[in-house]
Amino acid sequence: MRSVELFAGAGGLAIGMANAGFDHAAVIEWNHDACETFRENQRHHMSSVERWPLFEGDVRKFDYSTISEEVMVVSGGPPCQPFSLGGKHQGYLDARDMFPEAVRAVRELRPKAFIFENVKGLLRESFADYFEYIHLQLTHPNLIRRKDESWGEHRIRLERHHTSRRVRSEYNVVFRLLNAANYGVPQRRERVFLVGFRSDLGVQWNFPEEKHSEDSLLHSQWITGEYWDRHKVAKRHRPTLALRQAARVDKLAELLNDSKEPWLTVRDALVGLPDPEKQPRNGIANHVFSPGARSYPGHTGSPYDEPAKTLKAGDHGVPGGENMLARVDGSVRYFTTREAARLQTFPDDYIFRGAWTEAMRQLGNAVPVRLAEVVASSVADTLLKMRGHE
Known part of the structure; x- marks a missing residue:
């Protein structure tokens, strides 16, 4: 199953996706040290990443028309600093907010499903309006923000569109705050996951059970x-x-x-x-x-x-x-x-490049591989069952 990984960072979500059976058609990341981590592991033939097509650069400049085969899933962790509890809490005012690019990837690739994750701070009360806006954009990615339209005005238009009886959601989207420790990760780490399935597929899905x-x-x-x-x-x-x-x-x-x-x-x-x-x-x-x-x-x-x-x-x-x-x-x-x-x-054979502070920054931004694999495997199982019934 083909996938595209956005904002790949150190590769936690990307490796979890690969472990779940997805084959990345593109892995996109702008940070040079993180890309060097990928290249180092490709050089020593680390199986999970060896054949990944890596694009080092600004995701806003990536041309999705270069991907010829069908993409089943788009995944990624849009930069979380705008919403982090430890950051400046600027949210949509922060230039690092890349959720609009996550929506663009869904709109242009029209995958059967997507998996996006972010920090717990995204659910802060002060970001409630913007989180609703993100949710509505992912539900209706083809209702594009107009030139000179503020995000608030776009949100109102999305709300009217969403509540109209004449339209159907393009994606059915659910979200949940997951604690990685409840899924076998030796760390108390809470991450918000947004998972959506294309509505025309008619699939039913729920977040995996805590084990x-x-x-x-x-x-x-x-x-x-x-x-x-x-x-x-x-x-x-x-x-x-x-x-x-x-x-x-x-x-x-x-x-x-x-x-x-x-x-x-x-x-x-x-x-x-x-x-x-x-x-x-x-x-x-x-x-x-x-x-x-x-x-x-x-x-x-x-x-x-x-x-x-x-x-x-x-x-x-x-x-x-x-x-x-x-x-x-x-x-x-x-x-x-x-x-x-x-x-x-x-995995122990995964090597990190960069100075200690930079390597630790890569890890501090990462999704735990095991948590990513649990969520991705559940999505993969649903898509495979759907394919079996086609």
Whole structure:
């Protein structure tokens, strides 16, 4: 199944799409270091990316007529800084808002489906009107904004068009805020996914079921002890149960079975990786210790035995607290690029190019590969079933 990947970044969504069975007809990204990451992995024949046609440049200049074969799915993560909780919150006033280009790709390629993702901040109350506007544009991508028409005026015209009994939606669009930890990613990372299917296909689809939970993790740690046994942590070295978790654990003691798997933790993610501070010459790509980490109020690092906090991409260097490991003994250090890649569920043979701060920025902007694959696989299954009934 052919697909087109917009705003590819480090490739998290693109690799997840490939793992789900999609074959990219074009991968579009403007950031040079991110493109060098793709090229590096193509040079060493990393199977997921080896044959991707990479376009380094402004997506606004990409000519979709150069893609001759039918495109089943358009996917991508329009730059999220305009809506990020950690950014300047300018939204549609920010020149980096690329949702209009996502709509253009849908309009010109007319795929059977699309998958777009963005940061949780997109759902902020202050962006509610613009989020509705995005939703309406993706529902009716052929109702184009006129010259000299403001986005607010265009939204009103879309609303009137959408509520008219004489028209039918071009795409049926749903959205949901997904926590990556609930899908087997060792990181608390919330992303908004917008998924649409062409309305003439008549398909029914819903977001995949969550398969992991915090309750199951607490049960495996504090009721059965299976978590500590699996990691071969002696009882005398096991941390003390935090007060904030104690009440929940008391209730969990009554559970005989939980149908969901435990959340994965930082400890789970880093299995097999040596401590880069103690073994600096470890021979593992991108696994280099970076000094200077420090803890301060509100920025205390990710506890070893919980999913990591959301990895972030700072405009000026690496955000300290969000990208640190908080060891059991209370000390902190920065995650290496390889460790951050593990937390984002990139494969170990995927190499990141650029300085440490730039590689961490690529990872901070990325979609976890596993989360992308879960959503993409569900879309792929629906399209394959539809094709089987044609």
